Amino acid sequence: MVDPGGDIPRVLAELEQLGVTLEKIILTHGHMDHVGGTAALVQATGVPVEGPHREDAFWLHMLDQQAAMMGFEPQPTFVPGRWLEHGDTVSVGHAKLQVIHCPGHTPGHVVLFSEPDRLAWVGDVLFKGSVGRTDFPKGNQQHLVNSIIQRLWPLGDDVRFIPGHGDMSTFGDERLNNPFVADKNFG
Template sequence: MALQCEIIAVTPFRQNCTLIWDDETREAVLTDVGGDVSFLLEQIKKHDLTLKAVWLTHGHLDHAGGVVELRSQIEVPVFGPHQDDLFLLEQLPQITAQYGFPVSPSFTPTHWLKEGDTLNVGRYTFEVLHIPGHTPGHVVFYCKDAELLIAGDVLFYETIGRTDFPRGNHTDLIRNITDKLLVLPEHTTVIAGHGRTTLIGHEKEHNPFLQ
């Protein structure tokens, strides 16, 4: 029995929503519910899981735009991001309309997250790390026992998150990745917000932004 993950690309931006569950307890969470809610709910049903929560890394529309619709169909708490991303969640109606997404009402999560908080999926504990830079309130989720990092739009295969959005900061992003993520075990699997997975060790050696 182990922690299981299924990466589900949602929205026209192909954002990696991750369905995470404990094989033994059948408890599950969804990270970054950007959209395509009916398909996400089908996957939960297909695996015979009980959805316990939604976790958000940050407030951009492709990561948070489906939350209100999901909660209209299944009442679960929303954890994250850090409160510094409140301005993004408040802007969701305008931003989703601007990009041609289904319009999302603004919302406030059930719980804001901060550095050092912990979250659980069944028997597995994830540590919350605050990694501002892509957005000021960006957080990531690290499970030591499963050697897994849900990285959102901070760290990708051989690249890093954009910092040209409102309140982005390139210096902050590099410092936080270096100080908090590159110190994790090298065989830690990184599920990024878009594209393929990678390993911490690979990024330490091959990511041109981190040399």
């Protein structure tokens, strides 16, 4: 499970309906809409938590404040069993996912990449036609753009990505059409 933001009863029902066993929780970054259900899901399943990068520890420690700002019930804080570093590998079943540290939206944001599947889970780094916000504490627009151009584009134009919000796209489509990171803006 990547980024369980909430609605854990629905998540558990879906897992049961699919007949799958949850192996672990992987977090791309520390914003509540991506981690808010983590403690409840761990309590319900006992699975370990991996990620994000240690630079997002302050976000995890601030879950109560994040919840209050968004009008939600207080959320318990937690510490992942494993912080992820650039170049790490995360195993899920038989799959191996490459960890790519992509700061900017948050300082500890990571992207997960499956080379054989040509698929990336990008959290809130990149969206179809847009990029993640950088107006939150410790966000940085230039770091975000650098992360995308220097760490994601070299993976290949054919790489499909699953964003934290919205529709899937490919890195190639975004290099052509995304007004924030299109090649034509940096040539």
